[in-house]
Amino acid sequence: MTKEEEWELLAQIHEGEKELLTQAWTIPEVLTHCTQKMDVKNRIRMGELEDYLEERAKKEHPKAIELFAQHQHLEQLRYRIVKQAEGMIPKILEPIIEGAVIALLFEELLDLAEYGLYRSTRVFDYSRGLPYRTYARWTIRALCSRYIDHKMDGEEWFPSETAGRIVFVPA
Numbered sequence: 001m002t003k004e005e006e007w008e009l010l011a012q013i014h015e016g017e018k019e020l021l022t023q024a025w026t027i028p029e030v031l032t033h034c035t036q037k038m039d040v041k042n043r044i045r046m047g048e049l050e051d052y053l054e055e056r057a058k059k060e061h062p063k064a065i066e067l068f069a070q071h072q073h074l075e076q077l078r079y080r081i082v083k084q085a086e087g088m089i090p091k092i093l094e095p096i097i098e099g100a101v102i103a104l105l106f107e108e109l110l111d112l113a114e115y116g117l118y119r120s121t122r123v124f125d126y127s128r129g130l131p132y133r134t135y136a137r138w139t140i141r142a143l144c145s146r147y148i149d150h151k152m153d154g155e156e157w158f159p160s161e162t163a164g165r166i167v168f169v170p171a
Contacts, residue, residue, distance in 0.1 A: 001084040003131070009077050010126040016074045017046060020067055024049060027056065027063050043166045047122065078121040082114070085136055089113045092137055096144050102152055109144055115159065116140035 001009075024030050033052050034044050050071050056064035090106075093113055097104050120136040143159060150157035 001080075006081060006084065006132060007126065009081055010121070010124060010132055013074050013077050013121070014126050016070060016077075020053075020070050020074070021046070021049070023063070023067055024053060027061065027067075029056070045166055078118065081121050081132070082117045085117050085133060086114065088133060088137070089117070089140070092140050093144070096141065096148075100148055102148065104148070104151075109147065112143050112147055112158070113140045116143045119143075119159070 053064050053068050057068035093109050116139045120139040124135050
């Protein structure tokens with residue numbers, strides 16, 4: 001996949017999320033649910049909204065089923081991007097492992113790096129003009145750094161929050 005194709009997929013994902021978000025507000029219960037989850041600035045993570053749509057789709061809500069199908073299509077596009085970018089993981093992890101203060105195995109950081117790639121597709125905003133792979137490298141390094149810090153303290157750590165771009169909720 002070329003950089004241009006990757007860029008087009010990311011743009012398609014971003015625009016698809018905008019459309020998904022716009023249509024989600026037509027379901028009356030969504031706004032109520034989001035109001036309970038929002039912070040003081042009327043913001044919510046896109047991942048939380050998608051989780052709620054999945055929950056509503058299981059309850060046979062017709063509009064939620066349609067929107068959840070759109071969400072599944074966006075997830076397939078994300079998966080394609082992540083699969084194409086997996087080749088850069090060893091290049092990122094080698095210096096991290098060599099420079100670490102504690103003994104690390106490549107395998108223990110591999111899952112974290114793959115999650116970092118996926119997470120970077122969830123949060124990445126193509127309209128800012130940054131290259132996706134640069135953003136993905138930064139995300140992987142940040143996650144590995146946090147993992148190493150926690151491991152040095154003797155704690156197990158893996159990111160658990162719902163990843164996704166923060167969106168503003170219409171009030």
